[in-house]
Amino acid sequence: MFEIFGIPSQALFGQLLLGLINGSFYALLSLGLAVIFGMLHIINFAHGAQYMMGAFAAYLMLQYLGIGYWPALLIAPILIGATGIIVERLFLQHLRSLDPLYGLLLTFGLALVIEGLFRNGFGSSGLPYQVPETLRGGRNLGFMFLPNYRAWVIVLSLAVCLATWFAIERTRLGSYLRAATENPVLVRAFGINVPRMVTLTYGFGVGLAALAGVMAAPIYNVSPQMGSDLIIVVFAVVVIGGMGSIMGAIVTGFALGIIEGLTKVFFPEASNTVIFVIMAVVLLLRPAGLFGRHA
């Protein structure tokens, strides 16, 4: 045990870890928002609700079907991603020729419907979800205690983020995707089914949100309103990073998580608001966002 700036290392690194965990969720969610925005040009307001649905899917599968954490990690994102595909087919595809604000209004309405339904079904109090057996406990690193599950969350979300970045920036499929973002008509003329790509992209973004939800279930309580407060912070993260760059979304997400964690140590009163304050400063100094291309 030692001290840094008069703060015990245990507390400092503990909050830093918590910040990294939050940062993992910010990164995963803002990544999903950026991917969806790139193809559909809408801001998916239902993203928080879909993250919550992911957590509930894991909870319900364990409760009623006896399906544990590991299968849920795969099944829940696919299931919730499929609901996303339905949403895109039913609603969003009709909004393509309209002002993007209508997409925002529609997904906001969907978020209300989803949150209302879950509150009806499960009440507003949180439901506990056990950490999977294999990841219980933790290890002492000398300067801090590292719970295994939290280490896993950071590693997994980093891996998923980097894999997504690789798929979009470095593969053939990704190049189609980027081309369709720039000029959908031309890409269609080359015989690529752009509408289907748009649908799948939305499903993928929603799946990412659900994956984050499953990962969050053992850390936070599973509750209907777990998504709505988080999504507002993620919006601020997106404004800070700018949605032009996939890597930008990832880096900004993790960095802001860490900054928030450090604020909890040095100036706890501001920990809820620090990200919003940073957003205001970024807007003043670099209105397009740190990695932004479109203003």
Place this chain on the structure above:
Amino acid sequence: MDRGLNQPVLLHQRETSRSLEAAFAAMVVLLVVAPFVIYPVFLMQALCFVLFACAFNLLIGYVGLISFGHALFFGWASYVTAHAAKVWALPPELAILSGTAVAAVLGLIAGGLAIRRQGIYFAMITLALAQMMYFFALRAKFTGGEDGIQGVPRGRLFGLFDLGNEAAMYVFVLVVVLAGFLLIYRIINSPFGEVLKAIRENERRAVSLGYQTERYKLVAFALSATLAGLAGSMKSLVFQLASLTDVHWTMSGDVVLMTLLGGLGTVFGPVVGAFLVIAMQNYLAPFGQWVLVIQGLIFVACVLAFRRGIVGEIANRMRIRL
């Protein structure tokens, strides 16, 4: 991105404003008669939200800027008015003035930041700024945290009229809300308002014509925030309460819903929308969270099926301005 939200309304711009005058007269008559039939506190609540929604409509309907953070101005004005009336013991007119002034200052600051980005970013920034101020309200001592400020005295207006009397309070609310309504109507039909509409239709074009669109947007935002603050101030006197509900993002969502349901960019849409949403919230309150579900479904239905809103659809069918 520069496309307007509600172009069809413009088609009827040249037609006589007689339909507007008739509708305004009908509205005033209804609102004068209503308290004899309907519970006055409900009417006063609805009237405050009418002003709130009209203020919001000024921004989305006529400048094309969608703010998802208008609860910030409504809620903080409500807190300041409640504090001024209760702790500083100011008379109601000064309490309302202080609440409205604070909303104006907050509007200038938030607007100055938000107009640096466009479209959906604008919505996200206003939402985030409002959430920041929600956390301040949660932490600050004078707001009373979870309890809010309760038992706010209504006081005597100009030292003459006792607002504790429901009838006097109703008349006061009605006069203020109608004045606000007429002011907004005046703004959107002034040369200033015409520039705002030009910005909504095509901002780049407006810039090329030599208008400093940033300034116009900022002034419009501040005006909208100020009037939203006036609505919040009135609300805290009507209910004698300022609470966290007023600054929460759900309040911002409610005002978007009212305006969308009534008709974006219509003069009377926000009035109809506010009455419908408040009535729904009151009558459906026993059904708990279903209100949230129904509100969400209305959003979806409005966006998919009738984007002009109720008043917009009627005006369109009858080929008049409303």
